Amino acid sequence: xxxxxxxxxxxxxxxxxxxxxxxxxxxxxxxxxxxxxxxxxxxxxxxxxxxxxxxxxxxxxxxxxxxxxxxxxxxxxxxxxxxxxxxxxxxxxxxxxxxxxxxxxxxxxxxxxxxxxxxxxxxxxxxxxxxxxxxxxxxxxxxxxxxxxxxxxxxxxxxxxxxxxxxxxxxxxxxxxxxxxxxxxxxxxxxxxxxxxxxxxxxxxxxxxxxxxxxxxxxxxxxxxxxxxxxxxxxxxxxxxxxxxxxxxxxxxxxxxxxxxxxxxxxxxxx
Numbered sequence: 001x002x003x004x005x006x007x008x009x010x011x012x013x014x015x016x017x018x019x020x021x022x023x024x025x026x027x028x029x030x031x032x033x034x035x036x037x038x039x040x041x042x043x044x045x046x047x048x049x050x051x052x053x054x055x056x057x058x059x060x061x062x063x064x065x066x067x068x069x070x071x072x073x074x075x076x077x078x079x080x081x082x083x084x085x086x087x088x089x090x091x092x093x094x095x096x097x098x099x100x101x102x103x104x105x106x107x108x109x110x111x112x113x114x115x116x117x118x119x120x121x122x123x124x125x126x127x128x129x130x131x132x133x134x135x136x137x138x139x140x141x142x143x144x145x146x147x148x149x150x151x152x153x154x155x156x157x158x159x160x161x162x163x164x165x166x167x168x169x170x171x172x173x174x175x176x177x178x179x180x181x182x183x184x185x186x187x188x189x190x191x192x193x194x195x196x197x198x199x200x201x202x203x204x205x206x207x208x209x210x211x212x213x214x215x216x217x218x219x220x221x222x223x224x225x226x227x228x229x230x231x232x233x234x235x236x237x238x239x240x241x242x243x244x245x246x247x248x249x250x251x252x253x254x255x256x257x258x259x260x261x262x263x264x265x266x267x268x269x270x271x
Contacts, residue, residue: 007037014026031240034211051106055133057136125229144184172208177252200228
């Protein structure tokens with residue numbers, strides 16, 4: 001499968017449905033489309049026709065407000081009914097703006113409040129380890145979310161219990177809500193790497209908008225046997241795909257105007 005072409009299609013779906021429904025949180029959804037594409041179309045052990053298959057890899061989507069790409073993918077692989085996705089953010093759909101747990105729809109955990117996903121993922125990975133299960137648990141977190149104390153408590157738990165079956169992906173777009181992270185905590189990429197290494201982890205940097213490279217990186221993380229969780233920092237751009245939104249703090253939740261949309265897209269939608 002051509003992952004870039006698929007990612008462009010999913011990105012187009014997010015933009016089409018979100019703009020039509022006037023759903024906010026488009027920008028944080030667009031930054032992680034390539035990550036999700038790599039996971040679902042190449043990396044994760046997953047059976048779309050059996051979303052409750054016991055040996056499936058799990059994804060806990062911790063930055064729950066940026067879930068539109070996940071909905072679009074699960075609709076594309078026919079886990080979420082198409083009419084649920086088409087009616088998103090309206091009375092015609094039961095899908096919420098922030099994730100709610102719906103295992104039959106492939107939604108493993110409710111993650112509206114930031115900082116909750118990684119503790120949940122660590123618990124899932126710990127349970128799998130106790131039961132000698134072979135599946136992996138992936139957790140996608142935002143870099144702004146990494147300010148939550150619960151994230152670092154979960155990392156300590158994962159290290160103590162040697163959860164090598166836990167893979168954490170940071171959507172490193174350098175923005176949180178309505179400002180750049182460096183303006184809030186003066187934290188740069190090098191600071192994040194230093195802190196993670198200080199916890200005993202070996203973070204890996206990866207291009208966040210190259211789904212093939214991401215897939216290769218994630219496959220290696222799954223195959224690498226170790227007694228500690230793996231962490232991948234995916235360098236992304238918030239709002240990637242819509243020129244007016246890219247790297248613009250004001251578009252965390254805001255919907256672009258028709259005039260702003262005239263600036264176009266930074267990719268070609270796959271047919």
